[in-house]
Every structure is written in C-alpha cells, then in structure tokens.
Amino acid sequence: MSIFRQSFYCLMACLLTLSACAGDTTKVATNGPVPDPDNGGIKLPAGFGGQIVADKVGRVRHIFVNSNGDLYAKLEKLKDGKGIVRLRDKNGDGKFDETVGFGNFIGTGMAIKNGYLYASSNTEVFRYKLNEKNEVPDGAQPEKIITGLWDHHQHEAKPFTLDNDGNIYVTIGAPSNCCQVQDRVKGSPGQSPCPILDSAGGVWQFKVDKPNQSYAEGVRYATGLRNVMGLDWNTAVNSLYVTQHGRDQLFQFYPEMYSQKEGAENPSEEMFKVKLGSDCGWPYCYYDYTKKQKVLNPEYGGDRTKAGDCGSKEQSIVQFPGHLAPNDLLFYTGDMFPEKYKNGAFIAFHGSWNRAPEPQAGYFVVFVPFGKDGMPSGNWEVFADGFAGADINKATYRPCGLAQGTDGSLYISDDNQGRIWRITYKK
C-alpha cells in the first residue's frame, strides 16, 4: 500500500471516528478497533495492521483469548501480588481497559479449554473452573492437577498445550546445556546415557482432570528436547508440534571447530512434529545450520561430520538460525487472515544472547506455511519485526506469547515491558 493511500485511509478513519463522536460525546469507538497509524511501532506485511492493546501489564509470558474476547496473561513475576491478569475491552475499541489480577504464583503457561483456565508455575499446573459468566470468579481457588516437576533454575518454565482428548502436554526443560558431567564447563564430557532425560529434557503427557499428578502418573511423551518453550496441538492433523531452544556455547567451547560466526548461527533452533515416543536427539545430537544435517555434539565425540546414530532420531521439520529462542508456537485457524495463513504456524522469537560479539538476533514473529498434510509447504518468513527497536543488542520489546482472537486476529505479548499488540488484516 502506498504511503498516500495509507494516509488517506488513516484520514478517513479519523474523520469517521470524529463524526461518530460528534453527535453523542458519551459514545466511543463505534467503529470498532482501528490499527495504530504506525502499526504500534512494528513492521508487518502489506494489508496487516498493528494496534497496541495493552501496555506495562507486567512480565507477560503466554497469553490466551477466551471465547468472550477476554485476554488472560501469565506473568513471570508477580505484579501487585498477582501472577495472572485478565484484560477486558469494555468499549469495543480493541484496547483493553479493565485489568483484573488473580493467582499468587509466577509462571509461563496459559490456556483455556472446555470451561477451564489452565496456568502453570515452574513446578505445577493449576486449573480454574470458569463460571456461568465465562470468567474466573473472584477469589476462586484453583485445582492443582500437576505437581512436583523439576525446577533447577535453568529452563524452568513449564509451558503446555492441550489436545481434544483430555490430555495436557507439559514441557520439562533440561536444567543443562548439553548434559556435561559439569554443566557449561569447557572440556567436561557429555554423560551417556544422560540421566537428566528421566525427569526433564522432554514433553510429558498428563490428564487434564486428575489432581496432583506427578512423574509417576505422567507419560514421557517425547524426549531428547533440551528446552521447549513453544508447543501447540495442531487440530488440523491432530498432532503435537514443538519448538526447541538449541544448545549454547559451541564456539566458546570448540573454537577449533567453529568460527565465531558459525557459533552464532549454530546449532539450529528446531521445530519438530512429535508423536508418542519421539526422541529428538538432545544431548547427543544437534542440527548443524551451516552443514544442514543432524550430527553428534562435540561433547559426544562429534567433529561436525560424524552423525553417530543421529540419523535414527526424530528429524526436525523446520530449522532456524541459532539462539533466536522460539518462545511460543501457534497454529492459525482463524478466517481473518488471507488463505495462505490458514493452518500455518506463527512462532514468537524471544531473541538471542549467545551470539555476542556478533550482533544479537531474533525479536520477531515468524510465519511458516503448512500444507494439508501437516508439513511445512514453504520457507519460513518474518511476519512481524521491529520489536527490538534501534539497538538490537538492547531490545526494547521481546515477543514471548501468541494468541488467536475470536475474530481471527493475532495477539503478540512482550515480557520485557509488558506490551500486547493485536494484529488484524483488512481485505
């Protein structure tokens, strides 16, 4: 769209709003949500608009939109003593103007399914029953459905997703970089077998309606996953998809094998389609972004060529450059966006740290088109960008959560400043 046309539409929108307000000053926003003139400071593909719908909400991790349009946000740090925030748009302008906090635990995971709101701390998953008004009642006490999961202060978040058969899939991140005898110590060998995999480094399946489940009641659904932050149940093919944060410090530990730049680009952040029993390879294998193949980690005798039995592991279906930190995954099922987005995947990248002194990267939302077979049908592309601001090494906003609105719009949350954007498309 040309700048002239954009300005024209903007002017028309302003005039319409003005004329609507002129007759009756008590009425507001009768035209519904309108994107911000600058799309909320982010870059989007042509035809899409961005609107800042909430700001300074707190450390917003994952988000979910209820069927009545309320947005629930899970906070990583308590705000005013609360760990969950419900945002409501009372006047229909798209912006949330009512904030209600509840829940006294920090965490990341958030979802609503079949009349319950699910939220996770770093060791537990709780659920709240929604009342007849389709909301969590004041003072409601949650039911603890999962407890006692590992929290060793590294990859401790417990994101989750739910299927349509009464199961919940919870990430248990490995409190380790590459399962070395001494974590992150240069030269320390990899443990084989890696004992962490019994309790972490995978996705566990539990029942949604059984109280106090722990490892004994759960099923290790998929293993060999270092740290999964994004996971979603793709209803189009009834399967679980996950995005993994790959290992760190290849260049720092093995400068004889990787250049500084290769260390910044390796290993790939990967997206897997997993089934019961999938082993995705961590800590033994990684996907070499430069060589485009799954090979042995140097801690396990790898030399960037040896594949060991990495060929027999679950192979990823999309590979991204290293360290970008894919923090949320959402399969788009709405009707607002153009056809190519239907059943495709949006991924929120939190942004890197282990690329220094190369410039950091990530801090964007990516789209991957998917075919009817549940496999990628094209290359990934950056969908929303510009969150970091002027200095990529000092990112202002960091995409962390994604949610689909009732009308098919897309919400993006940031856990640095607590900002939430709503992305819409106008034909």
Next chain:
Amino acid sequence: MRFAPTAINMKIISAIIFPLLCLFICAFTLPQQSGLKASKDRGKIVYDTYCLACHMQDGGGAPRMNPPLIKTKFVLGDKKKLIGIVMNGLSGVEVEGEDYSNVMAPHNFLTDQQIADVLTYVRNSFGNKASAVTVAEVKAARPKK
C-alpha cells in the same frame, strides 16, 4: 631586607624543588597508574575470551540469563567474594532485584594473574570505578592444596 628573596634565589629554589617534587610524585603515582592500565589491558583480553559471550561487550549481561556487571554490589563490593565467583562459578543468582538463571562455570583454570587482571578490568570498565584486584589477593582466596 637580608632575607627578601631575590630573583636569583627564586630561580635556584624552583630549579631544585620542582624537579624533586615531580620525581617524588611520579615515583609514587606513575607505577600505580601504569600498573592499573597494564592490568586492565591484559584483563580485557581475558574478558573477551572467557566472559564476553555471556556478560556482553558492554558488561550489560543478558536479561534474566546472565547478570550485568555494571555498578552492582557483586562487582564493586567484597573483592574476596568476587574472586570466589570467578573461581567457583555461580548459578541462580539475584542481582539488584532481578533473577538470573544461567549457569556460570568455575573459572579456576585461570591463573592468579589472569583473575586479578580480568577483575581489575571489570571493576574499572563499563562505568565502574573501584580498586584493582592484586595477584596476592587472588592467591589468598585460592583454596589451599
């Protein structure tokens, strides 16, 4: 008027006193300053090799992962504690009200000189200004064999 300083007297005095004064000042301050600078320069090399990947070029760290080294009490405070962090590593630490979750490995493979240099560099960079860390201080903090 016998004691009134003449122009000649003044010249003699300045010719003797000033160089002496200079020598005196230089003797005590120059080695210290150039010692600090040399230690900082060596420390930067150590920092770039072992610390920069996590704590970044500007000492700013990485939010919620690796703590910053800018004007924190860890960096500017008790030197013995600071030396201990380099030697023993650290994880799950709270710095200035923020939690940092990444694991710092023990760096006890660095020599006493390297640890003294890198901490002198850190304590005098990124806006920090604090006393140097000496080899003797590192040696004293190293566990006895």
